[in-house]
Amino acid sequence: MMQGILIIPVLFPIIAGIAMIIIKPKAKxxxxxxxxxIVLLNSILVWTIMLTGxxxxxxxxxFKLTYDLSIYFRLDGAGMVFTGLVSFLxxxxxxxxxxxxxxxxxxxxxxxxxxxxxxxxxxIAMAGNLVTLYMFYEMLTLVTFPLVxxxxxxEARRASRMYLYYSxxxxxxAFMGLVFVLVYGSTTDFTLGGVFGGxxxxxxxxxxxAMYVLAFFGFGVKAAIVPVQKWxxxxxxxxxxxxxxLHAVAVVKSGAFAIIRLTYYSYGADFLRxxxxxxxxxxFVMITILYGSTMAVKEIHFKKRLAYSTISNVSYILLGxxxxxxxxxxxxxxxxxxxxxxxxxxxxxxxxxxxxxxxNYVYELDGLGYKMPITFACYTASGLALMGMPPFAGFIxxxxxxxxxxxxxxxxxxxxxxxLLYSALMTAIYMLSxxxxxxxxxxxTVLTANDGVSDPGWKMLVPLVIFVIVFTVMGIYAKPxxxxxxxIC
Amino acid sequence: xxxxxxxxxxxxxxxxxCGILTGMFGKLRLRARYKGIAIAGMLAxxxxxxxxxxxxxxxxxxxxxxxxxxxxxxxxxxxxxxxALVAFVWFLTGIYACEYLKKDRHFxxxxxxxxxxxxxxxxxxxxxxxITFYMFFEMMxxxxxxxxxxxxxxxxxxxGLKYMFYSVAGALMSLVAIFMLTxxxxxxxxxxxxxxxxxxxxxxEQVLLVSALLMIVGLGTKAGMFPMHxxxxxxxxxxxxxxxxxxxxxxxxxxxxGIIRGVFYCIGPRLLAGTWVQHVWIILSLITVLMGSxxAYREPMFKKRLAYSTVSQVSYMMFGLSVMxxxxxxxxxxxxxxxxxxxTTLFLVAGAVIHQTGHTRVDELKAIGKExxxxxxxxxxxxxxLIGIPPLSGFVSKWxxxxxxxxxxxxxxxxxxxxxLLVSALLxxxxxLPVTIRGFFPGVNYGVGTPNRAEPDAIMYLPMIVMAVMxxxxxxxxxxxxxxxxxxxxxxx
Numbered sequence: 001m002m003q004g005i006l007i008i009p010v011l012f013p014i015i016a017g018i019a020m021i022i023i024k025p026k027a028k029x030x031x032x033x034x035x036x037x038i039v040l041l042n043s044i045l046v047w048t049i050m051l052t053g054x055x056x057x058x059x060x061x062x063f064k065l066t067y068d069l070s071i072y073f074r075l076d077g078a079g080m081v082f083t084g085l086v087s088f089l090x091x092x093x094x095x096x097x098x099x100x101x102x103x104x105x106x107x108x109x110x111x112x113x114x115x116x117x118x119x120x121x122x123x124i125a126m127a128g129n130l131v132t133l134y135m136f137y138e139m140l141t142l143v144t145f146p147l148v149x150x151x152x153x154x155e156a157r158r159a160s161r162m163y164l165y166y167s168x169x170x171x172x173x174a175f176m177g178l179v180f181v182l183v184y185g186s187t188t189d190f191t192l193g194g195v196f197g198g199x200x201x202x203x204x205x206x207x208x209x210a211m212y213v214l215a216f217f218g219f220g221v222k223a224a225i226v227p228v229q230k231w232x233x234x235x236x237x238x239x240x241x242x243x244x245x246l247h248a249v250a251v252v253k254s255g256a257f258a259i260i261r262l263t264y265y266s267y268g269a270d271f272l273r274x275x276x277x278x279x280x281x282x283x284f285v286m287i288t289i290l291y292g293s294t295m296a297v298k299e300i301h302f303k304k305r306l307a308y309s310t311i312s313n314v315s316y317i318l319l320g321x322x323x324x325x326x327x328x329x330x331x332x333x334x335x336x337x338x339x340x341x342x343x344x345x346x347x348x349x350x351x352x353x354x355x356x357x358x359x360n361y362v363y364e365l366d367g368l369g370y371k372m373p374i375t376f377a378c379y380t381a382s383g384l385a386l387m388g389m390p391p392f393a394g395f396i397x398x399x400x401x402x403x404x405x406x407x408x409x410x411x412x413x414x415x416x417x418x419x420l421l422y423s424a425l426m427t428a429i430y431m432l433s434x435x436x437x438x439x440x441x442x443x444x445t446v447l448t449a450n451d452g453v454s455d456p457g458w459k460m461l462v463p464l465v466i467f468v469i470v471f472t473v474m475g476i477y478a479k480p481x482x483x484x485x486x487x488i489c
Numbered sequence: 490x491x492x493x494x495x496x497x498x499x500x501x502x503x504x505x506x507c508g509i510l511t512g513m514f515g516k517l518r519l520r521a522r523y524k525g526i527a528i529a530g531m532l533a534x535x536x537x538x539x540x541x542x543x544x545x546x547x548x549x550x551x552x553x554x555x556x557x558x559x560x561x562x563x564x565x566x567x568x569x570x571x572x573a574l575v576a577f578v579w580f581l582t583g584i585y586a587c588e589y590l591k592k593d594r595h596f597x598x599x600x601x602x603x604x605x606x607x608x609x610x611x612x613x614x615x616x617x618x619x620i621t622f623y624m625f626f627e628m629m630x631x632x633x634x635x636x637x638x639x640x641x642x643x644x645x646x647x648x649g650l651k652y653m654f655y656s657v658a659g660a661l662m663s664l665v666a667i668f669m670l671t672x673x674x675x676x677x678x679x680x681x682x683x684x685x686x687x688x689x690x691x692x693x694e695q696v697l698l699v700s701a702l703l704m705i706v707g708l709g710t711k712a713g714m715f716p717m718h719x720x721x722x723x724x725x726x727x728x729x730x731x732x733x734x735x736x737x738x739x740x741x742x743x744x745x746x747g748i749i750r751g752v753f754y755c756i757g758p759r760l761l762a763g764t765w766v767q768h769v770w771i772i773l774s775l776i777t778v779l780m781g782s783x784x785a786y787r788e789p790m791f792k793k794r795l796a797y798s799t800v801s802q803v804s805y806m807m808f809g810l811s812v813m814x815x816x817x818x819x820x821x822x823x824x825x826x827x828x829x830x831x832x833t834t835l836f837l838v839a840g841a842v843i844h845q846t847g848h849t850r851v852d853e854l855k856a857i858g859k860e861x862x863x864x865x866x867x868x869x870x871x872x873x874x875l876i877g878i879p880p881l882s883g884f885v886s887k888w889x890x891x892x893x894x895x896x897x898x899x900x901x902x903x904x905x906x907x908x909x910l911l912v913s914a915l916l917x918x919x920x921x922l923p924v925t926i927r928g929f930f931p932g933v934n935y936g937v938g939t940p941n942r943a944e945p946d947a948i949m950y951l952p953m954i955v956m957a958v959m960x961x962x963x964x965x966x967x968x969x970x971x972x973x974x975x976x977x978x979x980x981x982x
Contacts, residue, residue, distance in 0.1 A: 387657070389631060390624035396555060402668050403557075417668065421661040428657045429650075436638065436646060443641045475554070482555050 006060040006073040009046045009087075010123045013038065017116030017143075021109060029107045032098040038115060039094045046087040046122070050080055059128045069188060071135060074128030076190065077488025078265070081333050082125040082257050085340055089249055090118050092463035096348055097241035099459040100355050104239065110150060114241070116143045121250045124257060129188045130178050130266055133258055134171070137219075140254055141167040144246050148238045159234040166231040170221025174258070177215020180208060181266045190261055192489075194268015209277040212267050216281050219262060222255025223318060224311045226288040232311055233295075236303040240351025243303060248310050248343035253336060256317045260332060269324040282322040282412055286419050288315040293426035300362050302350045305430055306343070309386065312423055313339050316401060319416055323404045329489040331400035334482065338393040338471060342385045345467035346431070349379035352460050357453045362434055366445045369438030371453040376438045378464040383431030385471050388424050393475040398424065400482070497549040497562045500539045500572070501612040507531045508604030515597020525587035525948075528600055532576075532583040532607075539576040539611060543569045548617065557676055560624070563617030565679070566977050567822070570970075571614040571746055574826055578739055578833050579607045581952035585837055586731035588948040589844055599639055599729070606633045606735075610743060619667060619755055620676050623660070626711075626747060630656040633740055636732040637724045648720075648727035655720035659710025659744075663751070666700035666707065673697070675755055681980035683757020690760075697756070698766045704751045705770055711744030713800040714807055715777040721800055722784070726792035730840020733792060737799040738833035742825050745806050749822070753981045758813045763899075770811040771902045775909050777804035782916035791851050792839050794920055795832070801913055802828050802875065808906055809890045815978035817893025822974045824886035827963060831871040831883065834956040835921075838868040841950065845943040851924060858928030860943040865928050867953040872921040874960045877914050882964040885971065887914070 016038045020030060048054070059074030075083065097114065101107055120143055123136035141164065149160035182188055184203050185195030196208070217228060224232040232252070236243050263269060272278050292312025299305040317339065320332030352375045353359055357368060369376040385392030398420065405416035441447060455461060474481065511528070543564045551560035564572075583603065590596050609629040616622035630653060638649035667675060673693070674686040690697055710717035721741070725733045752761065761767050781801025788794040806828070809821025841864050842848055842857060858865040874881035887910060894906040944950065963970060 384631065389627055391628070395624075396558075399555070399558070403671075406668055406672075417665060421665060424661055425654065425658055428654065432653065433650065436650060440635070440638045440641055440646055440649070442643050442646060477552075478555055479553065 003057045003060040005049060005054055006075060006126060007062060009042050009049070010073065010119050010126065012045075013042050013115045013119030013122075017112040017114075017119070020112035020115065025108075030111065035111050035115065036091065036094055036098070039118060040091045042118065043087040043091050046083055050075070050084060062132075065131065069131060069182070070129075071132045072128045073123070073126040073132065074189075075126055077484070078260065078333070079126050081337060081485070081488075082253070083122060085253075085337055086118070086121050086125055086250065089245065089340060089344060092466060093241055093245040093344070095459050096351075096463045097239075099457050100239065100241050100351055106150065110147070110239070113143055113147050117147070117246065117250060121254060124254045127261075129190060130181055130261065131188065133261055134175060134178055137174070137222075137254065137258060138171050140251065141171065144242075144251060147242045147246065148235050150239055150242065151237060153237070156237045159231070159237050163231045163235050166221050166228060170218040170228060173218030174215045174262075175218070177211045177218065177262065180211040184208065185266065190265035192265055194264070194271050195266055196268055196271045205275075208267070209272070209275055212262070212272060213277050213280060215262055216259060217284075219255050219258040220318075222251050223259060223314050224252055224255070224288070225284055225315065225318070226291050229288065229291070229311050233299075233304045233307040236301070236307045240303070240347060240354060243307070244344050244347030244351060247307065248347050249340045252310060252314045253340060256314055256321070256332070256336060259318060260321055260329070263321055263324070264329055269329075273324045278322065278324055279412070282319075285315045285318045285322050286415060288312065289319065289419050289423050293423040293430070296430040297426050299430075302353065302360060302362050302365070302434070303347070305362065306347055306350055309346075309427065309430065310343055313343065313386065316397070316420070316423075319420070320401050320404055323408050323416075325404060325408065326489040327400075327404040327407055330482070330485045331397065331404040333485045333489070334400045334478075335397035337481065338385075338397045338474060341467050341471040341474070342382045342392075342394060345382035345464060345471070346379055346386070348460065348464050348467070349375050349382065352456045352464070355460070356456050357450070362437065365434060365437045367438070367441035367447040367450055368453065369435070371450050372455045374455050374461055375464065376435065378468050379438075380432075380435045381468045381472070383427075383435060385475070386431055387427035391472065391475045393471040393478065396475055396478045396482070493549050494547040495549060496542045497547055497564065497615060500535060500542050500576075501562075501608050501615075503538060504531070504535050504604045504608035504611070508601045508608065511597055511604060512601030515601060521587075521591045521596070524596065525591070528587055528604075529580075529584050531604065532580040535607065536576040536580045539572050543572045543615060545569055557671060558620050559618065559676070560621050561617035561678065562612070562615045562621070563678065564615050566973055567746070567749065568615045570822075570826070570973060571742070572611050574829055575607065575610050575614065575739055578735065578829055579603075581955060582731045582734050582738075582833060582837065585734075585840075585949050585952045586729075588946050589731055589840055590729065595639060595641070599636065599732070602632050602635045603732070603735075606636070606740075610739065613743060614746060616750070618676055618678050619751060622747060622750055623664065623667060626743065627660050629740070629743065630660065630711075633736070637728040637736070639729050639732060640727070642727075645727040648724045652720045652724035655710055655717060659707045659717055662703045662707030662710075663747070664707075666704035666751070669696055669700040669703075670756075679750060679754040681754060681977070682982075683753070683760065684755055685757060685760065697760060698764055701752065701756055701761055702766050702769060704756075705748055705766070706773075708744045708747035708751060709773070709807065711747070712741050712803045712807060713777070713781075714744075714804055715773050715780060718777060718781075718800050722793055722796045725796035725799065726790060730792075730836055730843065733796070734833040734836035734840070737796065737836055738829045741799060741803045742806075742829060745803065745810070745821075745825060748807070748810060752810070753818075758982060762813050767811060767813065767899070771808065771899065771906070774804045774807035774811050775902070775906060777801065778808060778913050779909055782913040782920070785920045786916050788920070789850050789852060791842065791849055791854070791924070792836070794851060795835050795839055798835075798875070798917065798920065799832055801917075802832065805887070805890060805910065808910070809893060812894050812897040812899055812902065812906065813982075814893055814897050815975070815982040816889055817897060818978040818981065819971055819974045820886045820889025820891075820893055822977065823889065823967065823970055824883075826970055827874065827882040827886050827960065830956045830959050830963075831875050834867055834871045834953050834960070835875075837949070837953050838864050841945045841953075844949070845945050854924055855927050856931035858925065859931070860941055861945070863944055863950045864953060865925065867950070867957040869925045870957040871960050872925060874964065875921060876918045880961070880964045882960045882967065885964060885967040889971070
């Protein structure tokens with residue numbers, strides 16, 4: 001009966017968030033410590049569940065849609081990876097958000113939505129079947145859409161509308177793939193290896209594959225695959241805590257995670273392997289990597305550049321996925337975890353620059369490294385990590401992806417390697433050119449605009465430094481994580 | 490299990506730590522003299538520790554990152570030789586730099602990167618397997634490119650970025666090679682003569698050859714080998730003189746060391762001799778030798794001329810390695826040592842000229858020998874060494890290179906190579922000696938009266954003298970170096 005506890009971490013933040021909207025506090029806003037307390041409590045609960053092994057078992061049913069179709073949570077290995085990641089990052093991101101939003105408006109609605117998103121993301125992570133995942137996936141769109149809208153500017157409205165249309169449209173596509181799994185699969189639960197074990201009865205394989213492709217691109221909207229990637233750079237108008245956590249971690253990773261679930265746990269890698277659907281999705285993933293890293297070099301808006309970098313890096317994860325092999329899945333999870341830390345670190349650094357120095361464009365960053373040394377040191381570390389420089393974690397995930405691609409062999413593997421290395425080079429350009437500007441301003445640049453700028457307060461710095469420590473340590477000592485991933489795949 | 494010896498970590502960690510401290514506290518308002526003394530002290534300590542700690546046979550296993558990547562340090566004769574060379578050159582150049590950059594605003598940041606780079610180069614020279622080497626190689630790039638941007642001019646920044654992008658691209662190529670060869674046991678511990686699993690390789694020869702070429706071209710980027718050489722003539726002249734000195738003198742050689750490790754200690758020369766990869770390698774290195782010399786010959790900027798000279802000279806080593814026999818190998822490795830001393834001196838002289846007179850073009854250097862006699866005498870000695878005139882050290886290495894090529898049996902390169910080396914030597918004389926000639930014999934039309942004495946401070950010319958004297962001594966008594974290298978070569982072939 002202990003399994004019931006799984007429901008709590010999902011519902012608690014959602015209910016707390018709703019309560020914060022409904023109940024007006026005496027002061028104008030809730031105390032940051034109250035909110036942080038909720039988030040932290042929830043994270044502690046999640047980790048307790050994971051570490052004590054309470055989560056292992058049949059799962060907890062929330063309610064039943066029909067006799068044999070229920071909304072229920074179950075914590076398997078893959079879910080634990082994503083759950084652990086989200087619950088580690090959320091308290092830190094919330095801490096960062098307090099300082100970032102200190103002069104902002106609509107703080108109460110911001111934090112209540114932010115807290116609700118936490119619960120919803122955990123819902124995705126712990127979903128036990130595709131229907132549950134789908135339900136929380138839709139909810140995620142609905143709770144994050146007001147966050148993109150937060151600034152209420154014309155641009156924000158446009159971006160949020162775009163985000164909404166893209167996501168809803170994508171979810172509709174995903175739904176069709178889902179229906180086919182429900183109808184023709186042997187079970188609705190997530191099963192490693194897929195539910196079409198004996199081959200589906202009564203339906204042409206090509207139709208199933210077409211439905212897979214449809215669902216792939218449907219979930220791929222959130223993972224920002226070309227041709228449905230446009231909303232992500234546009235959504236950079238949102239406040240940085242939102243862009244960082246949602247668009248570098250929760251939302252895009254939910255998309256990637258959903259694709260992992262769809263590919264390995266519903267359709268099954270063996271079912272898809274060496275079919276046209278396999279090659280089609282792989283081709284689009286590679287195009288996305290090329291597109292993202294090339295556009296990032298071209299982009300001069302700091303946060304948009306990072307958004308393009310996200311597009312290419314999330315497709316690294318998907319590149320692991322489309323290898324359709326256990327090694328590929330390990331690689332995908334490795335990058336899913338590491339990229340979260342690296343990208344949130346660079347987004348937070350960009351946010352710190354915007355917050356303290358009010359600079360949005362890369363060419364405005366000259367000489368800021370001396371004024372904000374810790375911020376830019378963290379940024380540089382994240383940049384090096386993203387390009388896969390040892391001893392940072394990015395090297396390990398790149399290593400794993402390439403190993404998976406190599407064991408795949410053939411034209412697919414070769415293309416994957418070439419594209420990855422091209423992307424690494426582009427990453428060096430778009431990440432480090434910022435560092436160079438910040439620390440090596442050209443001699444004749446006028447730097448008076450930088451006077452009075454300084455590193456942000458501890459609420460922003462602590463998360464940054466923790467992220468750097470995490471991805472450095474993971475880079476040097478990745479063994480336990482990789483072993484864990486190899487066990488679950 | 491071999492016994493772990495943690496003392497190996499000291500010469501790696503010490504400079505990195507000192508570099509970080511310099512970066513943190515370098516802004517303290519100390520007098521430049523004290524800062525200089527502190528830095529010289531650090532460098533001297535490092536040099537002593539390198540000699541003491543890098544004893545052949547010492548091993549230190551740091552640990553494994555995942556199932557493939559094992560970080561391991563191990564000292565063999567080659568690492569000891571290269572490590573000692575690095576520490577020596579770094580020490581002398583560092584002393585020079587203290588004076589050269591005395592009034593520079595970015596004194597601290599220069600030395601921070603300078604020291605950290607040293608630690609990483611020592612680390613890569615004692616790397617015990619290819620992945621360890623690769624990791625430190627990449628880190629070294631990342632910490633050395635800021636030195637190029639030291640002056641903060643637009644050109645310097647662009648040059649620094651160019652250096653970094655080329656290096657990263659090259660390193661990625663070699664990473665591909667590492668990936669492709671990992672299934673055949675490429676990441677095992679270095680062993681002279683190769684470690685690949687021959688049985689597993691049967692049927693995959695083309696994979697091996699393509700990866701070997703990628704490895705050579707990729708690491709050859711750092712060594713300025715055609716077709717990835719373009720960064721070198723841009724980046725080296727833009728750096729401040731001490732940085733150009735170590736970039737040309739030492740950092741280019743890390744690429745050569747990498748190729749020695751990757752090809753002779755992992756793949757093994759037997760698997761490559763006679764294949765198309767060897768031909769491509771020889772051709773690329775000969776093209777680079779000739780092209781570098783010719784470009785240097787027509788280059789009017791002093792430091793840029795020296796940079797082109799580096800392009801040419803480092804490919805002498807590449808040529809020596811590519812013909813794959815023990816004599817040419819001896820020549821190549823001894824040329825690492827000799828060229829390192831020579832090219833460092835040349836850049837130090839060029840820096841002294843800029844520092845004292847502000848001249849950057851060769852045609853401005855009339856009568857420079859009258860103004861800076863000590864520096865120019867050092868310049869002349871090492872120039873003669875680089876051309877390969879006995880009894881200076883360059884002669885010894887070129888002798889080995891040429892005779893190794895002649896007995897290699899790789900026609901037509903066995904004779905084409907020495908011919909090109911000879912032509913290149915002529916060109917070397919042609920681009921280095923005019924400075925001496927015009928410097929000491931400015932011609933009858935030159936202004937009357939006593940020339941201005943512009944000799945730099947002794948701190949600046951002492952390192953040059955030491956290295957020039959070394960060039961001479963090693964030319965007369967090369968046995969100590971060549972004997973060591975021959976032992977290494979015998980293990981490989």
